[in-house]
Amino acid sequence: MSAEQAATAAPGSTTATAATAPAASAGRVDPSVGSDRGGLSARPLAPRRATPEVLRQWSVVVAALCIAFGVVGSVVAGNTQRATERIRDNTGPVLVTTQSVLASLAEADAAAVAAQVNPADPRPRRAYLDAIARTNEQLEDVSALIGDDPPAHAALKDINVAVTGYTGLVESARTAQLFDDATAQGFLAQAGDRLSGDLARAAGRLEDATLARLEADDVGALGGRAIAIALGIVALTVLLVVQLRLTGRVRRLVNPGLAVATVLTLVALVWQVAAISSARSSFTQARDDGFQSLLVTSQVQSTGFGALRDELVAQRSGDLGLRAAADATAEQLAGGSSTGTVSSNDGLLVELVATADSARERATAVETLERWRRYRIGVQQVRALGNDQTVSALVSAFNGFTFSVEAVLGDNRDQFLLGLEDATGAVQRLALWALILPLLAAAAALGGLQVRINEYR
Amino acid sequence: MPATTVISRRRLLQLGAVTSAGLATGCAGGTSGDLDERAEGQRLQVLNWSDYIDPTEDATSGTVDRFVGATGIDATYDDTYPGNFEALADLFEPTLGQGKPSGWDIAVPTYWLAQRMLAKGWLERIPQELVPNHVNLDPAFLGMPWDRGARFHLPWQVGITGIAYDPRATGGPLTSLADFFALAESTPVSFIGEMREAVGLAMLAAGQDPSAADVDDANAAVDRLEALAARPTFGGFTFEEFSDLLSSGQVAAAMAWSGDIVQLQRDRPDLQFLIPGEGAIRWFDTMVIPAGSTNRAAAAKWMDWVYDPVNAAKITAWVQYISPVLGVREELAAAGGDLAALADDPILFPDVETEVRLRTWGGMDLGDEDALDARFADVAGL
Numbered sequence: 061m062s063a064e065q066a067a068t069a070a071p072g073s074t075t076a077t078a079a080t081a082p083a084a085s086a087g088r089v090d091p092s093v094g095s096d097r098g099g100l101s102a103r104p105l106a107p108r109r110a111t112p113e114v115l116r117q118w119s120v121v122v123a124a125l126c127i128a129f130g131v132v133g134s135v136v137a138g139n140t141q142r143a144t145e146r147i148r149d150n151t152g153p154v155l156v157t158t159q160s161v162l163a164s165l166a167e168a169d170a171a172a173v174a175a176q177v178n179p180a181d182p183r184p185r186r187a188y189l190d191a192i193a194r195t196n197e198q199l200e201d202v203s204a205l206i207g208d209d210p211p212a213h214a215a216l217k218d219i220n221v222a223v224t225g226y227t228g229l230v231e232s233a234r235t236a237q238l239f240d241d242a243t244a245q246g247f248l249a250q251a252g253d254r255l256s257g258d259l260a261r262a263a264g265r266l267e268d269a270t271l272a273r274l275e276a277d278d279v280g281a282l283g284g285r286a287i288a289i290a291l292g293i294v295a296l297t298v299l300l301v302v303q304l305r306l307t308g309r310v311r312r313l314v315n316p317g318l319a320v321a322t323v324l325t326l327v328a329l330v331w332q333v334a335a336i337s338s339a340r341s342s343f344t345q346a347r348d349d350g351f352q353s354l355l356v357t358s359q360v361q362s363t364g365f366g367a368l369r370d371e372l373v374a375q376r377s378g379d380l381g382l383r384a385a386a387d388a389t390a391e392q393l394a395g396g397s398s399t400g401t402v403s404s405n406d407g408l409l410v411e412l413v414a415t416a417d418s419a420r421e422r423a424t425a426v427e428t429l430e431r432w433r434r435y436r437i438g439v440q441q442v443r444a445l446g447n448d449q450t451v452s453a454l455v456s457a458f459n460g461f462t463f464s465v466e467a468v469l470g471d472n473r474d475q476f477l478l479g480l481e482d483a484t485g486a487v488q489r490l491a492l493w494a495l496i497l498p499l500l501a502a503a504a505a506l507g508g509l510q511v512r513i514n515e516y517r
Numbered sequence: 518m519p520a521t522t523v524i525s526r527r528r529l530l531q532l533g534a535v536t537s538a539g540l541a542t543g544c545a546g547g548t549s550g551d552l553d554e555r556a557e558g559q560r561l562q563v564l565n566w567s568d569y570i571d572p573t574e575d576a577t578s579g580t581v582d583r584f585v586g587a588t589g590i591d592a593t594y595d596d597t598y599p600g601n602f603e604a605l606a607d608l609f610e611p612t613l614g615q616g617k618p619s620g621w622d623i624a625v626p627t628y629w630l631a632q633r634m635l636a637k638g639w640l641e642r643i644p645q646e647l648v649p650n651h652v653n654l655d656p657a658f659l660g661m662p663w664d665r666g667a668r669f670h671l672p673w674q675v676g677i678t679g680i681a682y683d684p685r686a687t688g689g690p691l692t693s694l695a696d697f698f699a700l701a702e703s704t705p706v707s708f709i710g711e712m713r714e715a716v717g718l719a720m721l722a723a724g725q726d727p728s729a730a731d732v733d734d735a736n737a738a739v740d741r742l743e744a745l746a747a748r749p750t751f752g753g754f755t756f757e758e759f760s761d762l763l764s765s766g767q768v769a770a771a772m773a774w775s776g777d778i779v780q781l782q783r784d785r786p787d788l789q790f791l792i793p794g795e796g797a798i799r800w801f802d803t804m805v806i807p808a809g810s811t812n813r814a815a816a817a818k819w820m821d822w823v824y825d826p827v828n829a830a831k832i833t834a835w836v837q838y839i840s841p842v843l844g845v846r847e848e849l850a851a852a853g854g855d856l857a858a859l860a861d862d863p864i865l866f867p868d869v870e871t872e873v874r875l876r877t878w879g880g881m882d883l884g885d886e887d888a889l890d891a892r893f894a895d896v897a898g899l
Contacts, residue, residue, distance in 0.1 A: 456657065460655075
């Protein structure tokens with residue numbers, strides 16, 4: 061027995077003889093032999109299990125807990141990582157692109173009407189063709205991204221059919237305009253109905269399907285997290301208990317192996333909790349700030365295009381009902397004033413300004429509001445004068461508005477996708493380390509306890 | 518690509534008080550105060566083309582000095598921008614291309630180079646909260662497909678490349694690009710040395726759209742230019758030298774920049790500038806903040822300053838290119854005299870009918886465009 065062993069022999073064992081007993085007998089107690097304390101009769105010691113055996117049992121328990129924690133934690137982390145990657149690479153982009161499809165179609169529709177109102181200006185026709193081309197590209201992107209999702213595919217198919225029908229009606233209107241203005245207007249009205257009817261419904265279904273998948277991915281990302289954390293806590297607790305018990309037995313402050321195991325387990329547990337919490341936080345922020353803002357901004361854009369469409373058709377047809385509809389739509393955007401000036405604290409654009417998260421966002425939202433105000437001034441001029449020049453100026457002013465909205469949309473899109481990227485980054489390589497650290501902890505604990513066991517030999 | 522402006526023709530504005538910039542002014546919100554303070558401690562470095570801003574002369578402060586006086590920002594305005602290809606090769610590639618700051622807080626490349634710089638990640642986002650006058654940007658420049666909403670660039674001046682001619686030398690008015698290219702068969706004319714403009718005009722003459730340029734169509738246009746350039750009467754590929762060639766009678770007509778011709782017409786009112794029926798090329802030079810600029814707040818202040826219609830009108834009156842800033846025309850009209858005449862100049866303020874005929878080069882794959890640049894440079898001997 062080394063001096064250290066002698067000094068640290070466990071209290072309650074054969075302490076009187078421990079200092080002189082051979083090493084082979086260390087820790088072994090014959091309950092029939094009392095200790096000699098100056099001739100006083102000794103109190104018989106209670107029978108107890110041999111320490112190495114206890115230590116071996118502890119080793120098994122600690123190692124099993126660490127391994128279980130590692131395996132479950134790794135599986136959970138892997139699930140989280142896959143779910144966040146799926147949201148980042150598929151679900152998120154599909155949601156963003158779906159909004160873009162709706163905006164592109166609304167833009168195409170307003171441009172188609174502008175082209176009919178002022179056929180001498182080739183720019184609206186170009187804008188229409190560009191918007192349709194963009195729509196088709198976006199639909200292809202969505203198709204490539206949605207993967208195995210039957211409801212989304214069905215909705216996408218309906219959108220494609222509706223877009224084909226819509227463009228056919230616009231072309232019919234264009235052809236008819238050469239001969240009969242009333243018929244052309246009829247086709248264009250049908251196109252508008254198709255946009256707000258079949259297309260909007262199919263797009264809504266696609267959005268619902270994608271949101272459901274987002275929800276499923278989100279729930280999937282959380283599955284088993286509580287079990288992993290609970291296992292981690294139990295493993296950590298057991299490690300601490302063993303360490304304390306061992307310290308109590310051998311009067312040594314710490315067992316280095318157990319200490320390392322404890323630290324590794326703690327690191328693994330904290331890392332898992334922090335990483336998954338961070339991923340959750342980033343995801344929630346992306347969804348609640350980025351995507352919700354994206355929805356509001358997309359709604360602003362689509363509503364604006366609708367207002368322009370109504371205004372232009374009213375200009376063409378003299379339909380006062382449509383003009384009133386355009387005014388009502390304008391109110392949805394910027395409150396009660398007919399010029400769009402913020403006279404009351406309502407309207408989507410005002411909401412956009414109010415909910416801006418940063419000075420820069422606020423600045424772009426304010427610019428959007430101002431450009432809308434200019435568009436509405438243009439509306440008054442068109443109503444007063446009604447010539448091609450004022451219509452062109454009106455469309456130009458509207459372009460200012462919608463390009464500003466696109467800048468805001470770009471920010472929202474970036475914020476949403478960046479949030480998803482952050483969420484994915486937070487759990488990157490977590491699955492690997494969630495396994496390795498507890499395995500190392502198990503090895504360290506086994507090693508630490510084995511060293512102690514060996515000391516009894 | 519500004520004109521080399523003749524100093525004696527320079528006139529300075531005596532514009533009245535600032536008119537309303539509407540909601541644009543002061544809309545940056547509560548955070549702008551802190552950023553203002555940061556801007557005041559910064560030293561602004563601006564790199565621009567030569568003769569592209571009103572200078573201080575005849576005891577009248579130019580835009581740079583008025584900016585310094587009004588903001589307290591120490592600004593250095595360098596007008597030695599060497600040209601787009603040279604700037605790319607000598608200034609930006611060795612610095613921004615290596616992840617180092619360029620040393621400039623604002624540079625003013627032509628739009629296509631700005632597009633490339635953005636694609637390479639060489640540009641900082643404009644701190645729009647410090648540029649409330651961003652709202653004065655003409656919507657025509659907000660919709661660039663490579664930077665919707667103009668988040669990374671802010672146009673400085675806009676030009677039209679059309680046809681300038683001397684009616685006495687051409688034997689009468691020209692009305693189309695077809696007339697110009699027919700003239701080039703037998704009469705001295707010059708072509709512009711910028712690929713996107715010369716090729717763009719040749720494409721327009723062929724009924725093609727250079728704003729969605731197809732590589733085969735563009736190469737066919739280069740073929741046509743090459744064939745005409747081989748004629749013994751050809752006057753050459755030029756940049757701003759077309760002014761001298763036209764005014765001296767060495768060429769009867771030239772592909773020309775609008776601002777230079779507006780200047781030249783002061784001395785030679787008989788010279789005409791045509792925006793052909795088939796169309797003309799619109800281009801613009803644009804302010805960008807190169808990556809790594811440490812004075813972004815000051816750069817934003819500069820952008821905001823030159824986008825105030827009052828300040829922008831003074832620049833327009835001097836450089837006589839099209840301003841991308843809304844409200845400039847009204848400022849010039851309110852100033853009266855010669856400046857009010859500028860407000861009615863159809864080259865400075867094209868009407869809607871003209872606007873619809875203007876095209877900006879675009880749509881081509883960058884690799885194809887590089888190859889086209891190389892081929893054009895070879896044909897033009899540049």
